[in-house]
Amino acid sequence: MVQDFATLKKIYNVFDPFRPLPAGDPAYVDCQEVRGDGDILVEVGRDILLSDRKTCQLYAGHRGAGKSTELLRLQKYLNEQGCFVVYFAADEQDIEPEDAQYTDILLACTRRLLEALKDNANPEPLVSWLKSRWHDLKDLLPDVSLEGLEVEKEISLFAKITAKLRTEPSLRHKIRERLNPHTQTLILALNQFIEDAKKRLPSEYSQLVVIADNLDRIVPIPQEDGRSNHEHIFLDRSEQLKALNCHLIYTVPISLVYSNRANRFTRYLWY
Secondary structure: OHHHHHHHHHHHHHOOOOOOOOOOOOOOOOOHHHHOOOOHHHHOHHHHHHOOOOOEEEEOOOOOOOHHHHHHHHHHHHHHOOEEEEEEEHHHHOOOOOOOOHHHHHHHHHHHHHHHHOOOOOOHHHHHHHHHHHHHHOOOOOOOOOOOOOHHHHHHHHHHHHHHHHHOHHHHHHHHHHHHHHHHHHHHHHHHHHHHHHHHOOOOOOEEEEEEEOHHHOOOOEOOOOOEHHHHHHHHOHHHHOOOOOEEEEEOOHHHHOOOOHHHOHHHEEO
16 A cells, blocks of 8 residues: 555656746657647747847746656757756746846846856946945845855845745845836846856857746736736836846746736737
């Protein structure tokens, strides 16, 4: 009986619908013919590989339809085609889907790029930005001091900030309030870091791609102006979302695809 239960548990977890399959998993089934969608490797990957300019593409679909599995396939394919891909599931360590704003996403991208590329690029622009903003943040992070820290530990402060945003509701609003006026300067610093990273990528890579997954799980919250945080993030902040100087893929809530404002970004959308 114990052995039968262990086997049943193993089978259950192999077919867990909420666990994306890694690229190349033998359990993967190509449902393209039934779904009627284009192949993500062609429809999304082609634009990245052929474009002379940076691209920003949005990816949407119903919950549990296999978006993460497809994006992991795309990551593997792009890596094989000479792209350095930074993939992350934003809700795992960086954002709280029940209460998320644009600033949280920008900080998540910053942290993930720093961690993935810290050995390939000079982090000084981002470290300098953090130091310039430290007087706004130090009382919110009383257990941390920048004095005498090595660069590695200074970089880790971005992870501390995203952790606070994700896990401490009492600090979330305060951090955003103090950093929101400075998101443009953060983008500038991040782009300096990205430009340096692209010049120093290992020889087998020629392009840089960021895939921010699970942003479609952000819960819609009505704002004071009567609109939702979805609109504030993906519409009002669309120019900032596109501003990073590399290829970008963001997952977006499918409700936006069918909203009356979807035409604002339809040209960037695949689902």
